[in-house]
Amino acid sequence: MLNYRKKFIIVISLLFSMLILFACSEEESTTESSTSGSNTLATIIDRGELVCGVNDNLTGFGVINSAGEFEGFDIDYCKAVAAAILGDSSKVEYVPLTASARFEALAAEEIDILIRNTTWTASRDRDLGNDFTAPTFYDGQGMMVKASSGYDSIESMAGATVCVLQGTTTELNLDDRFTGSGIAYTPLTFETNDPLQAAYEEGRCDGWTTDKSGLASKRAGFSNPSDHVVLAETLSKEPLGPLTRDNDSELYDVVQWVVFGMMQAEESGISSSNVSSMAANPTDPGMARLLGVGFDGGEPTDFGFGIPVDFMQNVISQVGNYGEVYDKHLVPLGLTREGSLNAQWTEGGLIYAPPFR
Amino acid sequence: MLSHLYNQIKSQSSISEKLEVLRNDKSFRKFFVQFIFAIFMAFFLFYLITRAFSLELGFGHLTSRAGFGISHTFLVDYTSNNSRWDAYFTGVINTIRVSLVGIILATILGVLMGLARLSKNFLVNRIAAGYVEFIRNTPLLVQIIFWQLVLLQLPQISNALTFGGISVWSNRGILLPFINTIQNGSLWVLVLLIGLVISLVIRSYSSKYKEENVNFISPNILSLITFLIIALAGYFILGIDLYTDVPVLEVNQYGTYIQSGGFALTPEFAAILFALVLYTGTFITEIVRGSIQSLPKGQTEAAQALGLSNYQRITLIILPQALRSIIPPLTNQYLNLTKNSSLSVAIAYPDVFMVSRTIMNNAGHALPMLSLILITFLCLSLVISLFMNLLNKRVTRIGA
Numbered sequence: 001m002l003n004y005r006k007k008f009i010i011v012i013s014l015l016f017s018m019l020i021l022f023a024c025s026e027e028e029s030t031t032e033s034s035t036s037g038s039n040t041l042a043t044i045i046d047r048g049e050l051v052c053g054v055n056d057n058l059t060g061f062g063v064i065n066s067a068g069e070f071e072g073f074d075i076d077y078c079k080a081v082a083a084a085i086l087g088d089s090s091k092v093e094y095v096p097l098t099a100s101a102r103f104e105a106l107a108a109e110e111i112d113i114l115i116r117n118t119t120w121t122a123s124r125d126r127d128l129g130n131d132f133t134a135p136t137f138y139d140g141q142g143m144m145v146k147a148s149s150g151y152d153s154i155e156s157m158a159g160a161t162v163c164v165l166q167g168t169t170t171e172l173n174l175d176d177r178f179t180g181s182g183i184a185y186t187p188l189t190f191e192t193n194d195p196l197q198a199a200y201e202e203g204r205c206d207g208w209t210t211d212k213s214g215l216a217s218k219r220a221g222f223s224n225p226s227d228h229v230v231l232a233e234t235l236s237k238e239p240l241g242p243l244t245r246d247n248d249s250e251l252y253d254v255v256q257w258v259v260f261g262m263m264q265a266e267e268s269g270i271s272s273s274n275v276s277s278m279a280a281n282p283t284d285p286g287m288a289r290l291l292g293v294g295f296d297g298g299e300p301t302d303f304g305f306g307i308p309v310d311f312m313q314n315v316i317s318q319v320g321n322y323g324e325v326y327d328k329h330l331v332p333l334g335l336t337r338e339g340s341l342n343a344q345w346t347e348g349g350l351i352y353a354p355p356f357r
Numbered sequence: 358m359l360s361h362l363y364n365q366i367k368s369q370s371s372i373s374e375k376l377e378v379l380r381n382d383k384s385f386r387k388f389f390v391q392f393i394f395a396i397f398m399a400f401f402l403f404y405l406i407t408r409a410f411s412l413e414l415g416f417g418h419l420t421s422r423a424g425f426g427i428s429h430t431f432l433v434d435y436t437s438n439n440s441r442w443d444a445y446f447t448g449v450i451n452t453i454r455v456s457l458v459g460i461i462l463a464t465i466l467g468v469l470m471g472l473a474r475l476s477k478n479f480l481v482n483r484i485a486a487g488y489v490e491f492i493r494n495t496p497l498l499v500q501i502i503f504w505q506l507v508l509l510q511l512p513q514i515s516n517a518l519t520f521g522g523i524s525v526w527s528n529r530g531i532l533l534p535f536i537n538t539i540q541n542g543s544l545w546v547l548v549l550l551i552g553l554v555i556s557l558v559i560r561s562y563s564s565k566y567k568e569e570n571v572n573f574i575s576p577n578i579l580s581l582i583t584f585l586i587i588a589l590a591g592y593f594i595l596g597i598d599l600y601t602d603v604p605v606l607e608v609n610q611y612g613t614y615i616q617s618g619g620f621a622l623t624p625e626f627a628a629i630l631f632a633l634v635l636y637t638g639t640f641i642t643e644i645v646r647g648s649i650q651s652l653p654k655g656q657t658e659a660a661q662a663l664g665l666s667n668y669q670r671i672t673l674i675i676l677p678q679a680l681r682s683i684i685p686p687l688t689n690q691y692l693n694l695t696k697n698s699s700l701s702v703a704i705a706y707p708d709v710f711m712v713s714r715t716i717m718n719n720a721g722h723a724l725p726m727l728s729l730i731l732i733t734f735l736c737l738s739l740v741i742s743l744f745m746n747l748l749n750k751r752v753t754r755i756g757a
Contacts, residue, residue, distance in 0.1 A: 009391070012388075012392075013388065013391055013392045099718075100717075100718050103718070104723055107723075123720065123721075127721040127722075128721045150612050151612075156612075156613075157611070157613065158609060159609050159611075161428075161529065163705075166702075166711065166714065166715055166718070167719075168718070172424050172719065174426075175426050176424070178426075179436070179438070186426070186428050187425070187426040187427070188428050189425075189427075189428065189705055189707065189711070190704070190705045191703060191714075192703070195502065195505065195704055196705075198506060199509060199705070202513070203514065203515075204509055204529060204624065206613065
């Protein structure tokens with residue numbers, strides 16, 4: 001009898017839970033759809049903090065300095081976005097991510113934006129459900145070898161072992177270049193940089209391939225940088241930039257135009273040192289629109305980003321323009337701008353902002 | 358009983374009295390708590406399932422070209438032109454390889470150290486105790502990285518040790534001379550394995566038969582003959598041509614040192630293997646020691662009284678009885694070792710987890726890939742459990 005009652009209770013409770021499940025399924029699905037098209041910008045403003053996925057181990061782009069703070073080119077873009085949205089570049093929570101974990105973290109809404117020297121590719125844009133805003137740095141994949149090895153080209157590396165980071169486009173470009181040209185090689189794929197660097201230094205692999213900026217950064221960190229050379233050949237195009245989730249247009253637009261705004265500020269000659277005087281007294285209507293102030297007593301132009309109209313003033317005064325950020329973090333690594341793709345378009349580079357109009 | 362409760366409720370006039378009856382009924386209270394819990398669980402599961410279905414499911418992307426190289430391929434010929442399924446399968450083989458070798462070596466190490474812990478020889482005893490106390494439960498990841506860094510201290514390839522041309526030792530790998538075949542090598546190994554299983558089955562059945570027919574041919578000889586027939590048949594049918602594969606170190610025209618041939622022990626494979634064996638070995642040591650110590654002392658004394666040697670005492674009396682309590686916890690350790698092999702992702706050994714992560718990064722579809730990894734590990738675990746349960750059944754048979 002007791003057994004019967006137990007069974008009865010179990011069946012009843014299961015039935016009830018099924019009933020409630022079906023009754024609520026409609027309500028559930030409506031909440032589903034509202035979260036999938038979420039507005040991360042509103043979330044950031046409510047939270048009062050930007051959660052930014054970054055690198056913590058790449059000097060110049062994203063690294064923890066001796067004071068325990070994040071610094072670098074990508075970190076400054078996190079700060080710029082925080083300055084634009086929240087008016088304070090320090091309101092950022094940095095989440096260090098490995099190359100292979102970064103897209104999962106973005107998709108799972110652990111972070112608001114990902115600024116982690118990430119290459120813009122078609123499959124990442126579409127398949128992985130990301131939206132790339134705009135390239136902040138035009139990179140290309142390179143190959144670092146020991147100077148004593150005598151390698152001068154990829155062709156001369158037949159039979160070599162190459163260390164590469166897992167889950168990167170680098171791994172695929174490497175294979176395209178070697179297998180595509182019929183050059184035998186062995187890839188040695190690491191998940192993080194530290195064991196990879198140890199393996200390279202100990203001669204476990206003949207070459208180390210990643211973005212040239214990354215190689216310059218790592219080479220600068222060696223005790224004797226001149227023992228290592230980065231081969232002249234560029235294996236691939238690597239446009240790096242911030243990205244947001246798909247269907248997150250409000251935040252996407254803000255990040256994109258902060259990037260463009262910093263480029264435009266450099267082109268217009270606005271820097272962190274003169275932004276306040278320029279804002280008080282803009283020299284032309286274009287500058288006034290960029291800084292969100294009225295020209296000649298007129299009303300400031302509101303582009304409708306959902307953040308203060310003078311957001312670029314905060315960005316430039318607290319972080320700086322594109323050239324300032326570049327000079328601060330990347331020039332010390334030996335990545336000169338002159339003649340590279342990262343020069344302003346007026347000087348033959350690709351740094352080009354659409355008009356603020 | 359429900360009808361009883363119903364009658365009770367019916368007999369009360371006001372609502373508050375009816376509620377009072379419900380509140381005081383023990384079985385209803387229990388039911389109510391469980392009911393609330395069931396609702397919460399149902400909601401939670403429903404939420405998870407709807408979230409899962411909102412992501413894209415399916416394995417279609419696995420048929421595309423992989424496009425990335427894998428440093429360790431074993432038994433299979435994988436190139437970047439193969440499909441992602443092939444890459445995944447290469448990873449599975451690598452996981453099985455390190456787990457299988459690890460299980461065998463960890464068992465040998467564990468049994469030897471377990472016996473050593475019980476040795477009356479002070480030095481042997483202390484060495485085994487030191488091994489267990491030092492290595493047991495230091496983080497496995499740290500041990501793996503430690504071994505990798507140690508193995509990288511071997512000479513660089515340009516200064517590799519060659520021992521007069523029979524072996525190559527460098528931090529690219531330790532190459533040992535090896536008997537190899539020109540073609541169908543892995544098929545023949547498979548045939549040999551099948552032959553081994555068949556001959557063991559024949560041995561088991563024929564020894565039962567011999568118990569009744571004393572004049573029957575010795576089971577050992579019968580199984581050996583079976584094995585040899587299968588091996589030789591495979592040898593001729595598959596056209597096996599054995600040769601001694603001596604490793605070579607050469608320099609190509611661009612000045613790149615290349616080592617090839619022989620049996621290769623790469624630093625990555627060796628590091629994960631050493632770490633797994635040493636780590637799991639400590640636990641097996643303690644399992645063996647505990648099981649032997651749990652046997653009554655009379656067993657040892659009886660063996661000594663019968664005049665058995667130490668070796669006979671351990672192999673005929675102690676270990677067979679200890680096995681009954683060794684095998685269940687030993688199975689856990691085997692499962693742990695297999696699972697822990699996925700930590701090799703830290704040191705560039707391309708196991709199934711590492712290859713899957715690369716695929717996930719290239720193509721997305723994280724959820725199907727993770728499910729596939731879970732199913733793969735589940736299959737490995739179930740196979741290990743199956744074998745160990747069969748073994749357990751055998752050793753727990755009374756009078757076996």
